[in-house]
Amino acid sequence: QQQVKQSPQSLIVQKGGISIINCAYENTAFDYFPWYQQFPGKGPALLIAIRPDVSEKKEGRFTISFNKSAKQFSLHIMDSQPGDSATYFCASAVTGGFKTIFGAGTRLFVKA
Amino acid sequence: DVKVTQSSRYLVKRTGEKVFLECVQDMDHENMFWYRQDPGLGLRLIYFSYDVKMKEKGDIPEGYSVSREKKERFSLILESASTNQTSMYLCASSPPRFTEAFFGQGTRLTVV
Numbered sequence: 001q002q003q004v005k006q007s008p009q010s011l012i013v014q015k016g017g018i019s020i021i022n023c024a025y026e027n028t029a030f031d032y033f034p035w036y037q038q039f040p041g042k043g044p045a046l047l048i049a050i051r052p053d054v055s056e057k058k059e060g061r062f063t064i065s066f067n068k069s070a071k072q073f074s075l076h077i078m079d080s081q082p083g084d085s086a087t088y089f090c091a092s093a094v095t096g097g098f099k100t101i102f103g104a105g106t107r108l109f110v111k112a
Numbered sequence: 113d114v115k116v117t118q119s120s121r122y123l124v125k126r127t128g129e130k131v132f133l134e135c136v137q138d139m140d141h142e143n144m145f146w147y148r149q150d151p152g153l154g155l156r157l158i159y160f161s162y163d164v165k166m167k168e169k170g171d172i173p174e175g176y177s178v179s180r181e182k183k184e185r186f187s188l189i190l191e192s193a194s195t196n197q198t199s200m201y202l203c204a205s206s207p208p209r210f211t212e213a214f215f216g217q218g219t220r221l222t223v224v
Contacts, residue, residue: 032211036215041217041218042217042218043116043202043204043216043218044155044215045215046212046213049211049212089155095209096209098143098145098160099157099160099170100157100213102147102154102155104153105154
């Protein structure tokens with residue numbers, strides 16, 4: 001079974017701090033690495049995604065760092081805000097394929 | 113605004129009942145998916161469909177079946193509900209080359 005291992009399970013960060021969530025994958029065929037954000041009572045929504053031809057992608061306060069040799073990628077949320085409190089899922093997929101493998105999720109709570 | 117709509121937010125069913133979960137998307141997407149979300153396990157793929165009347169098993173298809181008679185509609189069927197099928201069920205759709213998946217709001221099913 002292909003796996004995507006995500007850590008930590010839960011995270012508490014002070015407002016203005018940096019939130020960091022890590023993921024590791026096994027299958028070197030994966031070429032698409034999205035992060036999804038899920039608020040309570042809602043379905044997950046795409047937050048940011050990266051392909052392995054770049055080592056970093058930034059969108060606003062959200063940055064993905066990608067280490068192809070280590071088969072790891074991480075989400076950094078700069079200047080974390082209470083509105084960022086949600087569950088975050090990393091995922092890995094093969095473009096054109098049908099199976100996305102999701103991590104177990106990280107519940108982030110940003111304290112005001 | 114793109115939309116994936118699941119017919120029920122909450123359902124309570126009895127053990128042994130046949131249960132139908134309905135999902136409709138308005139984006140003309142070829143691909144549709146059913147996931148199950150459980151704490152600590154992330155999202156696990158039950159079934160997916162890449163065209164009308166086509167279906168493929170995901171990672172945990174046992175106890176489930178699906179139906180796709182129209183492009184916009186994908187139904188998940190629990191043939192004989194059991195308590196271990198109590199979970200959050202998420203429907204998603206995506207375009208053919210599968211980059212971003214669009215999720216519905218989820219159906220929280222309780223089997224008693």
